[in-house]
Amino acid sequence: MKQKNILVSGSFSVGKSSIIESLEKKMPENERIVTHDLARWWLNNQNLRSDQLTMKEKQALQLFVCAGYVGAIKQAAHAQVVGVMDGSLIEAYAYSEGVLSESIMDKIRERLMKYKEHSIAYVIPPTIHLENDGLRHTDKEFRVAIHERVLQVIDAFCIPSHTIVSQDIEDRVEEIMKLHKQYE
Numbered sequence: 001m002k003q004k005n006i007l008v009s010g011s012f013s014v015g016k017s018s019i020i021e022s023l024e025k026k027m028p029e030n031e032r033i034v035t036h037d038l039a040r041w042w043l044n045n046q047n048l049r050s051d052q053l054t055m056k057e058k059q060a061l062q063l064f065v066c067a068g069y070v071g072a073i074k075q076a077a078h079a080q081v082v083g084v085m086d087g088s089l090i091e092a093y094a095y096s097e098g099v100l101s102e103s104i105m106d107k108i109r110e111r112l113m114k115y116k117e118h119s120i121a122y123v124i125p126p127t128i129h130l131e132n133d134g135l136r137h138t139d140k141e142f143r144v145a146i147h148e149r150v151l152q153v154i155d156a157f158c159i160p161s162h163t164i165v166s167q168d169i170e171d172r173v174e175e176i177m178k179l180h181k182q183y184e
Contacts, residue, residue, distance in 0.1 A: 051139070
């Protein structure tokens with residue numbers, strides 16, 4: 001059986017992308033598939049900011065992100081490698097409530113029910129300074145609210161998880177790699 005997927009989870013602007021970039025360099029290319037921040041990619045391609053989206057744009061963003069995460073998990077399983085993901089359906093679900101239709105949310109819930117079988121969420125708390133990247137929210141309270149919602153989703157779907165306590169990016173990466181060895 002292949003090793004479980006690594007889901008670097010948490011709210012926006014907590015360092016998930018920096019961790020993913022470092023993990024990508026440390027893991028052999030033929031043993032992993034890496035998914036970078038899909039929301040950031042979409043926002044940048046559409047020349048939009050997340051705090052200025054219309055409801056239609058929010059829906060398009062969340063549908064794109066959800067499809068990308070589903071595809072990444074399927075591709076990792078097919079290739080029998082570890083999916084190393086900057087976010088996942090956990091975050092997509094946290095952001096999508098009230099945005100996507102109930103039928104789509106039901107499909108996301110079905111997928112989340114299977115996460116406990118194939119993935120581990122490594123949760124990054126919102127403890128680092130919130131930087132404005134020109135694409136994402138800069139609301140500290142919203143960042144904490146999304147973090148809390150991520151934790152609720154993990155709990156509700158019984159997804160195995162670890163909270164990462166290190167503050168330095170490289171220390172966080174080492175913490176994830178050490179914890180993940182338990183699942184080999």
